[in-house]
Amino acid sequence: MALVINSIFFVLCAIVGYLLHDIGFFSKIIVKRDKTPKMTIAGVRFRGPYQNTGKSFQELEKKLTEAKIDVLYCGLYYDDLQKVPADKLRTFIGAIIKNPNEETLSKLKELELEIIEIEEQEEAIHGYHQMSSIKMLQSISFMTAPMRVYPAMTKYIEQNPEITGYVRSDYEGKNLPCYEIYDREAKQIHFILSKSNVKEVLVDFK
Structure with a gap:
């Protein structure tokens, strides 16, 4: 035994x-x-606890997968957990567009996603x-x-x-x-x- x-x-x-x-x-x-x-990043804004972003990421992934857009998913996290209340935390739930050509950008606008450009950093x-x-x-x-x-x-x-x-x-x-x-x-x-x-x-x- x-x-x-x-x-x-x-x-x-x-x-x-x-x-x-x-x-x-x-x-x-x-x-x-x-x-x-x-980087060209498309996505949506989210306010609330960082651990609650999962559903919004899933919704974004569903949209981009159906639109057949090649991406790397990413999160832009703005606030310090130690200083900002959980319900005030800001996240941009996004995806880095691998081929941000005119056709792809047009698709992203049809999906009503916000598009931001990140400049190169030395x-x-x-x-x-x-x-x-x-x-x-x-x-x-x-x-x-x-x-x-x-x-x-x-x-x-x-x-x-x-x-x-x-x-x-x-x-x-x-x-x-x-x-x-x-x-x-x-x-x-x-x-x-x-x-x-x-x-x-x-x-x-x-």
Whole structure:
């Protein structure tokens, strides 16, 4: 009987370990300085708790899939959780358009999506986290990754005192979101912190 219980316990531990590994719980967090390319992003505005954005992402994905537009999904997160009430948090639920030609832009307008242009940035802080390969678990990756990546990015900035313009206090009064790009093909979540002197995004999103 003890052998059976031990075997079951071992199997359960192995399954839990595999799942934790798959969602990136043990993955190395990569943080570096790099350019941010020009991006065309289409989507919708959302106000409320960040964890409640799932339904809006699903609706956006349904629209873009039916329209056969090739994209990378992303979230633009504007507010500091520690300073802004949950019901006031601002998100732009979006998708980076891989081929923003005239035909594609016309389709996006028909879908009544807002289109924003992000200018190229000479320098930004980039963080990378593994995304689960199991679709059902990807939502867990989306929740756990920020809890690991943002502290790692903060530590990176603190360890490189020559870097300026990236702390939240530098953003006060400005519409400068933190970007999270969900690359399912690469199984990676890509985080971007812009410098405080770059062009603001959705200035009227107050």
